[in-house]
Amino acid sequence: MSETIRSVRQTFRGTETLEGAGVRLRRMFGNSEVPLLDPFLLLDNFGSSNPADYLAGFPWHPHRGIETVTYMLHGKTAHEDSLGNKGVIDSGDVQWMSAGSGILHQEMPKRTEGVLSGFQLWVNLPRDHKLETPSYRGVESRDIPLVHGEDGREVRVIAGEYQGVVGPVQHIPVDPVYLDVTLPVDSEFHLPVKRGHTAFAQAIEGTARFDGLGVVGEGSGPTAPGSDRPAGAQPAPTGPGHTLLYGDGDAVRIRAGSGGVRFLLGAGRPLHEPVAWYGPIVMNTREEIAQALADLRQGTFVRGSQIVNEV
Numbered sequence: 001m002s003e004t005i006r007s008v009r010q011t012f013r014g015t016e017t018l019e020g021a022g023v024r025l026r027r028m029f030g031n032s033e034v035p036l037l038d039p040f041l042l043l044d045n046f047g048s049s050n051p052a053d054y055l056a057g058f059p060w061h062p063h064r065g066i067e068t069v070t071y072m073l074h075g076k077t078a079h080e081d082s083l084g085n086k087g088v089i090d091s092g093d094v095q096w097m098s099a100g101s102g103i104l105h106q107e108m109p110k111r112t113e114g115v116l117s118g119f120q121l122w123v124n125l126p127r128d129h130k131l132e133t134p135s136y137r138g139v140e141s142r143d144i145p146l147v148h149g150e151d152g153r154e155v156r157v158i159a160g161e162y163q164g165v166v167g168p169v170q171h172i173p174v175d176p177v178y179l180d181v182t183l184p185v186d187s188e189f190h191l192p193v194k195r196g197h198t199a200f201a202q203a204i205e206g207t208a209r210f211d212g213l214g215v216v217g218e219g220s221g222p223t224a225p226g227s228d229r230p231a232g233a234q235p236a237p238t239g240p241g242h243t244l245l246y247g248d249g250d251a252v253r254i255r256a257g258s259g260g261v262r263f264l265l266g267a268g269r270p271l272h273e274p275v276a277w278y279g280p281i282v283m284n285t286r287e288e289i290a291q292a293l294a295d296l297r298q299g300t301f302v303r304g305s306q307i308v309n310e311v
């Protein structure tokens with residue numbers, strides 16, 4: 001049986017958004033894209049050299065029913081939560097927080113020399129995990145394995161697996177893959193992704209052909225299986241600030257452009273459940289949202305706590 005390379009189904013350029021107490025960021029996808037990226041709900045990209053764009057931060061706020069995944073590329077974000085965790089997410093660190101039945105936390109970017117940049121991804125929890133005990137994984141940069149290729153490529157494995165190397169974030173309900181990939185000029189990246197799972201790429205630097213078609217300057221290749229694009233009508237390579245949603249298939253294939261490329265690759269098992277979304281709370285029904293708001297008013301939002309710090 002031959003392998004089907006996934007084609008790019010849709011490209012998102014994101015929207016400038018003001019979040020928290022006034023943080024300027026780019027929302028690559030969110031509420032209005034549901035359920036396209038199921039089980040992923042939202043991807044925010046923050047990046048600024050002007051502290052006025054981020055210092056207001058995200059003061060104390062609740063979450064329920066989701067996981068929030070913060071990946072700092074450069075800079076520091078102080079955090080504190082109702083589980084009793086308190087610390088700093090530093091350059092290269094990942095915070096994978098499962099809000100479960102309810103957590104209160106704050107996320108406050110610190111004044112950074114140069115550009116403060118990173119991503120926050122929201123991963124949905126399945127119905128039977130939405131009210132589980134909140135947990136927290138603080139993964140330091142040094143605990144994220146870095147796979148070096150002979151061609152100079154570097155792959156940081158946050159979750160999932162690349163060439164037999166398994167990331168430190170495990171036992172997440174949607175079986176996620178989350179990689180930070182840097183490829184040299186004109187090289188090719190290939191990764192099997194489970195059929196039926198949702199996959200997306202987020203370009204960070206440089207350019208690439210995310211649909212795996214011909215290397216830049218090589219002329220047009222054949223039409224990809226499942227692609228409605230005629231041979232010879234290939235688009236220019238995609239640059240930074242784009243999110244690409246893949247169609248179904250067995251694997252993704254990405255060819256770096258003439259300056260190399262850095263991108264995030266995410267994948268996970270879709271839930272196919274109804275989504276009731278109110279700000280930082282995402283449940284299955286409106287009744288569950290009403291219950292969450294009642295719990296907030298009555299001071300019963302945070303039910304129990306347990307600290308999970310596996311690495």
Ligand code: MN
Pocket residue numbers: 058061063068105107280
């Ligand atoms: Mn938050």
